[in-house]
Amino acid sequence: MLEIRNLHASVGGKEILRGIDLTVNAGEVHAVMGPNGSGKSTLAHVLAGRETYVVTAGEVVYEGKDLLAMSPEDRAREGIFLAFQYPVEIPGVSTTYFLKAGVNAIRKHRGLEELDAIEFLAMVKEKMKLVEMDQALINRPLNEGFSGGEKKRNEIFQMGVLDPKLAILDETDSGLDIDALKIVANGVNAFRSPARAMLVITHYQRLLNYIIPDFVHVIFDGRIVKSGGKALALELEEKGYDWLKPEADLAQHTIA
């Protein structure tokens, strides 16, 4: 589904991603871990097409297409979803209104009939169960005055409604208490399917107790320095990230 080769990207003139290689197949859940500032969010934004991040080398193939040549809205319409680490507020626009615009733009792109208000609301009702969303919340202006947990839950709710093929969750667990974490994890698990893939970015392994990944990758200084199965996450919990540092330095040396 997704193939990232030797991806380099910079932001504000500073190189952040320094050669990422990663293959994700349909049905797989990949966890991406790493210390703060290692480039996890940068990777997520580059995949979603944020213009402030500049790709300087490498390529990304998504379902046989050159992902980097696509506009952000087309990537979304082709099934890429990003759950933001810091969801954005849009005053005066309700989540429902916002999502209806998104759903219908995506449907139009795929040659489907747009949903009318009644069909849309029926669909939304169904998806609200996914993360126990509250009707009052989604009628309020998007993310305005939401608690941290409500914002994250809203992201997963949006994922359910937009029905992506590749979901990238950027630290969806941060700022959640344990109950909220379980709700979000349940929503994500219910969403897993052989047709979908997920990239779960997290700083802590805590989330991975609830969302069991097929693969775990560790990013350090803009490179994947170690990949493994779910056991790697536990090892990281135990030892922290520092023991990987020499390997990172080593990797740098071998290339240089």
Place this chain on the structure above:
Amino acid sequence: MSNQSKTIEALANQEYKYGFVTDIETDSAPRGLNEDIIRLISSKKNEPPFMLEWRLKAYRHWVKMEKSEGEPKWANVKYPPIDYQNIIYYSAPKQKADGPKSLDEVDPKLLETFEKLGISLSEQKRLSGIAVDAVFDSVSVATTFKEKLSELGIIFCAFSEAVENHPELVQKYLGSVVPYTDNFFATLNSAVFTDGSFCYIPKGVRCPMELSTYFRINQADTGQFERTLIIADEGSYVSYLEGCTAPMRDTNQLHAAVVELIALDNAQIKYSTIQNWYPGDKEGKGGIYNFVTKRGKCLGKNSKISWTQVETGSAITWKYPSCILQGENSIGEFYSVALTNNYQQADTGTKMIHLGKNTRSTIISKGISAGHGQNTYRGLVKMQKGATGARNYSQCDSLLLGDKCGAHTFPYLEVNNSTSQVEHEASTSKIGEDQLFYCKQRGISAEDAVNMIVNGFCKTVLRELPMEFAVEAQKLLGVSLEGSVG
């Protein structure tokens, strides 16, 4: 949003769509302004002597004003000098001597013009909830639902008709809110105004439909000087809406209107405007100078006047719909969206003059600037000695699209009663790259995203509009922002 977003998209891809000209024979006065022109206008309208005298007093005052300080200079707008002797002050489509008696007698070309503007004057085709007075250049060409309204004692007609049929009401209230000496443009209007709407709601009557006036400038080099007078008698209610368009021309045209509202005890007037005069082209050539004086007087206790405006058109807008809160417990409201794109300039706001006890006012102003647009909010809140316990709340927000436009806020405050309370909030924001990216990540195009964010920004104002006009206003904002994305 399906249908709505489709419409916005379709509209966003077209230019000002009301820019056509109707080819119709007119009866026009020669260019220029002097006492003879004023006598001509007055006689064309068969006015009683009191009207002519009032016009002449206004004219003589205006001549003095022009010789001394001239046009108001304090507004944050720039334009070349206006040659008042090069304007045609009276232009009317030719029609039978005493005007059409019914729609069948109205020139089909005029009906067609309004049809093209989406204003059907045929009552069968009209949405039953709205009565329309259609003003074309200097005259009212038709008013719908007049009979139905008159069964309730409501008078809704062309201003000139009111002068003829209800001179006592006109004489009593004309100039009682905006005196002919008020300001340069209001004084000019008082001298030369040609038509407009008149509306009287009798005691205890709740007007069952929206009343509206649709203004159309057609003729080149004319000025449009209409005058609207609305009187809501004790315990009555009326919701009134005005809309306007003009052909695309590369010269500027002057529109200097006056609106006076009077609310007696327990009466309510809700006045909504969707202002879509031709704004000029992308380079700032042409467009209407919209220099308008609008003021309401809450004369009676517990009365309420509410102004809602969506200003998207005109090359320059200079207007401050205001409330004089004289009656105890009276309420004044001002809800405004002003959008300037390309080279448009707007200097708009309100004055809330609190005279009576426990009077309250609310000001919500949303300014949107795009392109090279300049947008100024100018507002005065005045608490007079007698305004014990009076309160005001003001909120002025500006939204900038791009970095060549400007937003300015000038809130003035005069407090002469220590028991009154005034609260003011202001903000300026830009549409953030993060907001746009968030929308795009959900599949929404940049253009739809901007429309959505702008509509969200204006929501507290748009929701004050009558339902179907709110939809109209949203579409208009989309069209007016065309080309501002990217």
